[in-house]
Each structure stands twice: as structure tokens, then as C-alpha cells.
Amino acid sequence: MGQASEKFFDILIRWRLAVVICMLGLIAATAISIPKLQKDTSADAFIGEDQPALVYKNHIEEVFGLTDPIVIAVIDKDEDGIFDAENLSLVERLTASVESLPQIDPERVTSLATENYISGNAGGIVIEGFLDQDTEYFISPPGTDERAREVETAIADFPLYQGMLVGREGKATLIVAELLDDDFATDAYNSVLEIVANEAVPSGTEVHVAGEGAVMGYLSTYIDNDASRLNPMAGLIITVVLLVAFMSFRAAILPNLIVAGTVLGSFGLMAATQTSFFVITNGLVVNLIGIAVADSIHIVSAYYTVLRDEPELGKKQAIARAMALMWRPVTLTSVTTAAGFLALSFSSPMPPIQAFGLFGAIGVMLAWIYSVTFLPALLSLWPTRRIPFPFSRRRDGSLRTSLSERLMSGLGGVVLAVPKVIVGFSALLLLVGILGAARLQVEEERIANFKPSEPVYMADKAINSSTDGIYSLDVLVETPSPDGLYSPEILRRIERLQTYMETLPSVGGTTSIVDYVKQLHRSVQEGDPAAYSIPDDPLLVAQLFFLYGASADPADFEEEVDYDFQHTLVRAQISDGRYTTNRDIVPVLEKYVAENFNDDLAKATVTGRVTVSYYWFHGIDRSTIVSVLLSFTAVTLAAMLLFRSVVLGLLAALPVGFAILLVYSVMGWAGVPLGMGTSMFAAIAIGLSIDFAIHALDRIRELVRKGGLSAETLRSLYPETGRALLFNFLAVAGGFGVLTTSDVPPLVQFGSLVAVAVTTAFLASVTLLPALVLLLRPSALFNSNQREDSNAAHATSA
């Protein structure tokens, strides 16, 4: 088989020009769609399109015409809060400017400047704008402090607007602007920021811009910034690693071509399959750069070693021999890495993570194809066969030893001298690891995707602390036939629902058509406070709405109730977006709704942003365990097949399990929760970490077969394979390490956890693994498999 594979690569190199042309063709074919790649920064992107929670939210957007808004908060913490002439005129100016933006629906901008006050007197009812000219109810002209105080009194008398339009303390007021289309989020957010920047904001007043629309706009900018910075940085890091490892232009340039082909191909296929570029997809570019270069490092390293040790071989023969040596470990490590990505893809319910896993796996396999065909063809086309410095012999014929080689050899000396200490120490770490992992918590907060120093983060916190909250939890109440919502019985049920919702944690306040009904009822009864109630006559309810429609814009409550008075939305404002909070709200509310709205009169469904977030993250712990087990099983089986031994397979899997456990442990002890970014790391880290163990164990077996099992024979593991592993590790850790400089905190967490895992796996593969081999003396190492070739003949150490 060794001969067979060498023959295969001989032929491949003979046809090298054809191979190069084919591979360039493949790269071009896969990359051609790249310009069509679409960005998708919405939170909804993380939820499968058929998820009931999302389906319902979209249904509601359809019925009530709601889109994700941009929220501008005007906050003034002084004595009179926002109720002074300056602040109210600021609200009026901001509202007018925002209404004129092309991305905003001018009829769906809500603020003190657009909303109406409903009041009643002896003669009739008055419905008029808080800041309008020529008003009946408000006596002072707009633009005066007196008017501001009148507005304050009016709001105090109008529960519907307390908490959301104006904070309960009167220190904040919001301008809520709905987008015409979610695709306009970035432009709209930037335009709103510009409007705010150009406004004369009174001293002492803060203006913040937040909301789902703002978050989407922000993330989009993040993606661009990240992509233009991280990717070149990762490329630079691997080039430096390659230069240090090989001190050769060949070895720096050719692997970069493999990397380029891999990245272009993966993203081209992503575009061709109309998969969006999500917020976390940036992480994939950097991953692929680090992974694609690993195969090259092992192949180029083997090539130079062959050149050095068998000087009689020509360039082409040396390449064929190096490939015959390396194709198997390279193939298997690629398969295991791809298995890790696929496990992530299959076990995650979130489309961006599914795409991340799928295209990660595709990228790994593209890198493998290019590494075993394109790379040898290119190496053979390279004009020189010069052996670079780290691999060359001294004049006296003795081997040079580079710093990295001496470093690894030194490590080997220590490990092999005290294997029991190494194993004992590892066992202790394992125990600490299990204890730590048991402390792991699940948590996710979308706003935590931003650094606390970012304006959008500060806006979120400021608004949540001065109003009822920026997150919305909705209950859709449906009656079986049109006009069903005029029924006082249903309205009273909605009123009780609101009361119940207000008892839930972090719920600041609720709004529904019942609030309008009560305000209108009181207004037609000359403002009698006792009439702030639901009328007993359904006809009166219907006529109250008719009255409102006749004297103000009937579209004022189209966000609360649909056309036929058959569907209505009860909305709660929530000030805390953490998963653990949502978890305390959504299921109990669903239970309440199932018990109280489940008959012939009315049905209800819990929905809204908060519900979608809850379901989005719900089950992340289970899906994380599934993905870890799936990918761990996959790589262990792959290793067992490779070594055709259960024991050796388990040995190879050991450093991996160790690495993952330690990372969970670090998270547990440090209080880092399992969130979106942190849940993704394990499956990928497993696929990457197994590579070290496979390369190390493959080499150990060769050495043992040739020289028997002793500390002395295992020492030879370190200078060459150990050194290649070191640079492989540096490239991968460097690639993922780049993510720690990302602007997106989940990517930072993801990158650093993978880096920690890979470091642990690398160290365990060159310390714990050889130490265990020495102590356990597994018999599988000695059984030369019949079908096993003796590649060891080509083994390099002279």
C-alpha cells in the first residue's frame, strides 16, 4: 500500500500541470458566486424558519404591521425630568427628522409629539396631541415649561402611556420608529445617529439610540469591521508561523495558496447555496485559515525531511515519498475535523451555527483535496529543491537542531523520565476539571454581544433602567369571529391577564386595547374616575372605538388590534433580556394562557421578541451535550478505525476529552456561562484537538514497531513530529487567537475557548499520551497489522 500510494503520487506529479489547471478550475468554479454573498444580522436568523415561536412573531408582524423598531430615548435625570420646554421641543424636532427618513414609516413613529391624549369634559371628549398647537385641553402654548407641566399631569392621568412612552419616574421618554423593511436597518440606524449628532441637545440631557433595528444595523457594521481586520491578521499570523517553521519561501507561499483556495471555495459555495453571511460566520474565515494550513505544515515538513534523509532522491520522487507518508494522517485528521464541524451542524437548532458547521466541514475537505493534490503538484513545479535551514545538515553531516526542535526534545526528555508524575498530575487536573464543569451555568443575553463601551449597549442599559423596558413580550388573543373583542367578558379576561403579567419578574408594565377602552369610557363619562372600567355593554365598547376613530386617527391602535376586532396584542415591556430571566417568564405565562384562554370564546398565544429569544436559546444545554457527544464519538470511532484498535482509539481520544473537560471547568470556575459563542467551541475543538493525538500516536506506533517500546525509542517522537505538531498548534491557536481581538464578544469567547482547548490537547498529546503509552504498554502498538504497510521504512530519523 505504501508502494501503491507512492505510485499514485508519482502519477499525480507526472500530470502536475493538468492537476494545477484542474485545481485552479475547481477553485474558480467554487468561488464564482462570492459576490452574491448576503449578510443577515437579524436575531431571527438564529431561529429555524419553522420554529413555532418565530412563525407566530412573523404572523403578528403581518397582522399588526409591526416591524422591529429603532428606539430613541431622551433621558434627563434632573428635578423636572423630561418635562421642560427644551426636552419636549427636542422630542418634537427628533420626531420630525426621523419621520422624514426614507427608511422609516412616517405613520409608524410614536412619541410624545405624535400620540394623543384622551380626555373628557361635560360637553364631550377631546382627543388631541400632547404637543399640538390650538388645543382645547392644553391651555399653555407648546414650547413652554407650563405646557410641559400640563403634559406631565396628563401623562400621570393616562396609564396607557406610563412606563413606555414616558418612564414612570418621568426621567425618560422614547421615540419609537418602525422600519419600512428590516433590510434598511443599517442605513436607518446610521441616519438616526446622524440626526442625533446634529441636534442641539440641552445640557444634562442624554440621547440614546437602541432597539432591535439599531442592533441589526450595528451588527452589520461590526461584520464589515471584523472581516476587514481579522482575516488579514490571521493570514499574517500563519505566514509568520510558516516562515519561522521552515525558513523557506516555498513553505510560506504555497500553503497560503491552499488557504486562499479553501476560503474562497467555502464562501463561494455558501453564496451559491444562498446561505447568508451571519454574525458568527466571520469566525469561520479565521478557523479555515488556521485549519487549512495545518495539512500543509505536516506535508512540507515531511518533504524536507525526506529530502534531507534521502539525498539521492529527485525532487519529484521525494515529494511522492513524503505524500505516501503523510496522506493517511492528513486524510484522517481532516475527516475527524470535518466530523467535528458536522456534529455541530447536525446538533444545533440555530441556522447560523448549522451553516457554520456545514461550511466548516466543506472547507476542511476542500483544504484536504488541495493539500494532497494541488500542494504536491505546486511543490514539484517550484524551481529549486534547496533544503531550508532548519532541515539542512551541518557540513560535517550531522543534523542541525533548531530551537523549536531542542525545545520539543527537552520536553520529551522530561516527560519520558517521569511518566508516573505526568499521569498522576493529569488525574488530579481531571478531578478539578469535573468539579469545575459541574458548576457550569447556561446564560445568553443578546445585548452582551456588544462590548459594554459600545453606544448601543449603553443605550440598552439606560433605557431599561429608566422605562418599563425595551424588550417586548406579547400575547396574541384571538376570538373565533369578527368583533369578538367587543365582548366585555373577553376584555375582562385580558385585564386579568395584564394583571398577571405584571406580577412576573422584570415585567415593567403592560398595554392592551383594554387600556384604551377604559380611558375612552372615562372620557365619555365626563372624566369620572369611577368610569375607568370596562363597560358591561358590548355595543358601548364597539361605539367607544367608533368614537375614537371618528375623532382621531383610527390607525392609532392598529398596533394593538386588527381590522375585524378579532385579534389583539397584549404587550408587556421587560427590562432584562437574559435567558435565565426569560426562562422564568415565558413558560409560566404559557401555562397561564393555556388555562385561561383555551375555550370557545378566546384563544391566546405567547409570542414577541422575548418569547422568540427564549425558544431560540431554550435547549442549548441539551443540544450542546448532543453535539459534544456526537463529535466526540465521531472522532473516537475515526481514531479506532485508523489504528484498527479500540485501545489506541481511546488513547487518541483521551487528550481531546481532557481538553474539553478542562475548558468547561475553566468556564465553571470563572463563571463564564454557556452561551451562543461558548456552546459552539466544543464540537470544533474536538475535531481540531484529535489531530494532535492522531499524528503523535501514528508516529509512536511506527517508532515502537521499528525499535520496541522504551523511553529511548519514544524520544524520537519529539524532534520531528513533535516539532511539526508545535507549528501546527501555533498556526491553529494563532488563527483562533485572532478572534480574541474581534468586536463581537461571542466570537472572542469562542476563539479563546478553542485556543485554550487546542493548547491543552497539544500539551496532552505530547505529555500525557506518551507517558500513558509507556506505562500501559498497549499490545495494539506491537501487533503489526497484516494489511498495514510499513511506511516506517521511510521513517525519517536516521
Place this chain on the structure above:
Amino acid sequence: MRHTLPALSALLLVSSLPAVAQEALTGDAIIEKINAREDGEHVKRRFVVELTDRNGRTRTEETIAQRRYFGDEKRTIIFYTDPNNVRGTGFLTFDYADPEADDDQWLYLPALRKVRRISASDRGDYFLGTDFTYEEIKKEQKVETDDYSFTAAGSEIIDGRSLLIVEGVPVNDEVARELGVSKVVWRIDPDLWMSRVTDYYDRNGNHSRTITLEGVETIDGFLTTTQLFVRNHKTGHSTRIQFLDTDYEIEVPENLFTQARLRRGL
């Protein structure tokens, strides 16, 4: 100066010749002709209002409406006959000729057995849940000349009819805000001096609504709209109003337009 008068008169004479006239008419002159249409001292008719939302669901409302001029002032009383839950609801309006003066409006709610004065709406607000604005309902396809500056913009052939195009732009921001428009385009049938297709653009310049004249007849000697359709392009809503049993000769007594009468109902 004097000697220029004959020349001007000659010009006027030429412009009143039918064939050339339409070409030479200014926007203001065309609007003038629209507003010159006689609409009767008093009228009684039924409105059948069909409202359709973006999902294609429709709802029908029926009213009986009576209107009478009191000099320049126009008074209207509308009673709902259908649907049942607003049956008997009455709506009384006094429209004053001075556009600066707020109209007076009263509503009678039968379930409350009370008449309530309601604050005046903005002229650009939608009328009783339809896609027509108060202004359009009140003006009955005429146009407030003080609101716009008009430009004649040629002609266009729609459904085999050559229609004159007039564009109107609000004279100032206040009017634009009140009416909620930045531009209106009328397509006027010179045989009727009524706009057959009218397009409205919102304050951001988005095409917001199109009103189509779907039926017109001469009743009792008056050119009368029998069917009008409006589509709101932004919300997907549409409204069709049929004007039935229009009668300019039936008696519409002056004392009908009082709160007491409103309370007595249909």
C-alpha cells in the same frame, strides 16, 4: 399700458376656443373648473362603504347621509344603519367655509344615549376608518385652492379618455403637515371636470394612495359620483364607497342638523 388690453382680450378669446383651450389652460384654471361644479343645495343619499384590509378581508358599513348648505357653511348628518353594533350611531358636522376655522363635530352613541362633541380632526386624518381623508369627504372631489400651487402637466390617455394632468404641491409646511402630503396629481376628465385618477404622495415623497372615480351619473341635473375607490399603497387597505339613492329633490329640513335630532336617531 392701455393699448395692451386689446391684445390680452384677444388672447383670452383664443383660449376659450374649445380645441385649443385645454392645451392653454393653466393648472389653476383647470382646478377652477373642477370647483365650479354644482352640487346641489341639499342632498340625501346612502353610503355603502366596503373596507378591505391587506389580507383581503372585507367589512361593509352602511349609512344614510344628508347634507345642506347654510350659505357658505355646509352641514352634514350621517346615521349608521349597519353593522349592528354601531347601528343608530350618528355624526353631525358643521363645515365652515373658512379653512382656518375648526369644524364642529358631534357624535351620538346609542349605547351611551349621549351626544358627545368631539375635537376636530386634522384634515389629513382618515375619515371614520376609511382610506379617505376628512378633507376628501368634505370637499366631494373638489380641491381647496389655497392649499396648493398647481401646475398643468400635459395630458395622458387612460381607458381611451384623454385626461388633463394637474400637479399640486402644498403651499407651505403647515399645509403639508395638516394634509400629510407632499404632492398630489389629478387626472381630470375635461368632459366632466372631475378627476378620474388622483395620486397622493406622503410627506417623504412615497406614493401613498390612489383614488379612482369608478362611477358618475347625472342625477336631477347634477353630475354625481356614484362610486369611488381608494387604495392605500402603504397599508394595503382599500375602501370603496357607493353612493346610492342620491336624491337632490327630497326635502332636507334645516332643523335636521341639530344635536336634539342627532339624539333622536334615524
